[in-house]
Amino acid sequence: MSALRMAAVADRFGRDLEEDFRVAERLIEDARGQDVRLLALPEACLGGYLLSLDDAAALDDGPPALALDGPEIRRLAALAGEMTVVAGYCEAGPDGDRYNSVVCVTGDGVLGNHRKVHQPLGEDASYASGDRFHAFDTPVGRIGMMICYDKAFPESARALALAGAQIGVCVSAWPGARTHPAADLDNDRWKRRFDLFDRARALENQIVWLSANQTGTFGSLRFVGSAKVVDPGGDVLADTGVTAGVAVAELDVAHALETARRSMGHLRDRRPETYTHAGAVSA
Known part of the structure; x- marks a missing residue:
């Protein structure tokens, strides 16, 4: 069994894409120097998030929309090299829609992509919604991704765990x-809720959990940081707190999952035939 060194980032990103890439490159190089093999950058780290959750479209044109097979994602992959890097961006859909998305890359290219499914407040005025959760294989294990508000719904992480995800990666711009x-x-x-969701999603599915988030302020939003790595028992192994930083932890993922699930196996002991919507009971 071998240990995986992984890290989740809390940092500030804005509209200036070149500056975002400079920050991302610095973070990737620093992580490489610490032998990190899996690095999670925040939601919207390539181009910034919305300036407001009320009427964002009235404030600016929003982040630049990037093609999944475009030069910016290839540039990110080149920076990743032998590392597995997860990063949020605004995706240009083939139908002209824009999606709040997260991509997983190595130097070999794109390994996975997720479009945010759950949209808070007025976010749906700026982005179309994704329609699925899925897990995929990477050099560091089987991963499932989600974005920010997605983690408020237990079904999101459960779908990833049932698809075999060993590591859940949630990238956020959580204010x-x-x-x-x-x-x-x-x-x-809301910082407390952010932390509770991270620990609960790891514990209830008995998976490793990486949570990256933005910091500082952007428009009317003040982000809570609190990037962290959580083990399958819901214990926080590393946490940046509310300031910018990188939470780094080392864990033998397969062994940690096996140990967590040995006696109380939450996925194994499910009773899905009982999880139906109960009708109203008349008095």
Whole structure:
């Protein structure tokens, strides 16, 4: 059995694509120097997120839409080299739609792509919605990806686990509370929920969980950072806190999953025939 060194990033990204690539290159090179083999960058790290979740289209044109087979994703793959790198971007769909997407690459090219399914508040005014969750094989194991609000729905991570994902990677641009925000982000209720979702999704599916997030401010949004690596028991192995940083942890993934599932196997012990929608019971 061999250990995998993995990392999740909390950092700031904006509209300037060249600056975003400079930050991404620095983070990838720093991770390479620490022998990291799997690196998760945040949602919308190539081109930035929306300036607001209310009326973003009125504030600017949004992030640049990039083709999955275009030069920017090839550039990211070239930077990744022998590493497996996950990064969020705005995807130009073949039908002219724009998707909030996350891609997984190595130097050999694209390994997987996910379009955000669940859209909070006014995000659907800027992006079309994805329609599935899937897992795929990579040099570091079988991975499933999701984006930000996707993780608020247990079915998202469960679909990935049932598809054989050993590692769930969730990239986010998760902000603090919009109403009654805490002066200290450490005490923000949306930061607390972000952390709870990360630990719950890992524990209930008994998978390794990487959570990357943006930091700083962008438009009206103030991001909570808190990138982390969580083990299959729901324990946080590394966490950046609310500031920019990289959470790095080393784990034998196959052994960790085997150990977590040995006695209490949450996937094994499911009773799907009982999970039907119960009708209303009359008095």
